[in-house]
Amino acid sequence: MLDLEAIRGAAERIDGVALRTPVLTSSTLDRDTGTTAFLKAENFQRVGAFKFRGAYNALSRLTPAQLATGVAAYSSGNHAQAVALAARLRGTKAVILMPEDTPASKVDATRGYGAEVITYDRYTGDRVALGDQLAEDRGLTLIPPYDHPHVMAGQGTVALELLEETGPLDVLLVPIGGGGLMAGCATATSHLHPKTRIVGVEPERANDTQLSLRSGERVRIPVPRTIADGQATEIPGELTFAVNQRLVDDVVLVGDDEIRAAMRFAFERLKVVLEPSGATSLAALLGGTLSGRVGVVLSGGNISVERFRDLLA
């Protein structure tokens, strides 16, 4: 059950383990956008993205028996490192399924946290089936990337912390991939400040949640092509969609060029590094016509110098 109490419980569990990330402000940004913007900088979170919150909360809810055997996850991205680090901190073992074309740096980072990495062919293998099989074979508990109440509750602490610092907001911008971050943040926000307008942000060609909200049921889209790889989902999560359908007021879309411009703005004006998915909310703010007090979740900053260079070439 995802409610404010679940998110407050997650906040207690991650206290002193996850970082309470800073809320950045910028007079330049405010002048350029005509808003008063509060940027929750989850790029500074452990493992470089909000994912650590949900993973650690989920691991903290396991029974001693589950911890004794370990956990499994499938991810090519930030969830992999989040589960790996959370497992190490909780004294258990993590096995992570990653596509075999995952950049070596990400595989190394995941192994660096002590996880076992198993690779699979993303074109022929079904990661969900492989993950289920792995979990069953080895008695591991699967930690899904978003579609799980404990994961969503953990991600909701992002909004909880933000609102504790800012007080009521007129608008909250949250990137949507599978929808876990949004489900948690929307739950916290709608309880604490029901009048805040909750707006999701998706990449133009990865608008599965926007389409699903419009049609009233989960819609599957073709594998999306976007530089925002963390949001390249084909279909919203089942649990996340049920929450977001109830609480999200609107979804706005941003193009790759707008994401690039937001990454540049973050670099040159805010002096912070954002990965493409981490910059979509900022892109929505910069390209939008919002006013008032706007919360913006910068979800992550995991990008190499080389990829950054290529994207902004």
Next chain:
Amino acid sequence: MLDLEAIRGAAERIDGVALRTPVLTSSTLDRDTGTTAFLKAENFQRVGAFKFRGAYNALSRLTPAQLATGVAAYSSGNHAQAVALAARLRGTKAVILMPEDTPASKVDATRGYGAEVITYDRYTGDRVALGDQLAEDRGLTLIPPYDHPHVMAGQGTVALELLEETGPLDVLLVPIGGGGLMAGCATATSHLHPKTRIVGVEPERANDTQLSLRSGERVRIPVPRTIADGQATEIPGELTFAVNQRLVDDVVLVGDDEIRAAMRFAFERLKVVLEPSGATSLAALLGGTLSGRVGVVLSGGNISVERFRDLLA
């Protein structure tokens, strides 16, 4: 007179105007270096560098008559924008002398704060003489980039804030250009924690302070070639050197490649943007053999995507 009281006075004057920048920590950095490091992130300061502190403090000490006519400064870098913004905030006029080959973005930023920019040929013009002449002709008060007690006192608030958060440190690493940041930080630190080892950091080929400390008097070196343009001074300041000669325990040098590596580490691991001069202290930490609790001043983050790309190519 530069003492702890002067720095505390500066802290009161800049309170609520300059940002109290965050102190970053990183378990990766601690593991890699064998230290417990505290990074004072002045790249997040207004105008993107510590320079705003000294400029604003100096402007705050002017008489109403001085404010009525205005201020002048010469700088191709962060001091220009710092004086321009401080002047706007204090309701006075700033005239900034900049070399005519200054990147347009820096000239625009300085003008953007409302300053008048006058350019000169850096190969034929003597900026000190030009600045003095300008100040005299127009009755302006010259705000020097480092060699002034009010400027040094303002820069000292960097260490004051850092030490308030960290308590005693074993080592403090501070970049040295003209020496104003170091003079202020060394003064604050030596008063508050006399046992802290105070270490300056210079680019390999801009080691005018190191040579001056060794020879016991200010030494002039040829125009230094280094990517750390903010530290490319030919000779230490007169006032700053008097302080640093008394309080600095050691100066270490870092090469351009080490600076590049530190900028990359900051980008990929810390998710923060540092200009070359802003990364020299971190370079010293990464390349050194320090231990214990180490304070590291990250002095600025003003760099375009294009220059960053070129430097790390």
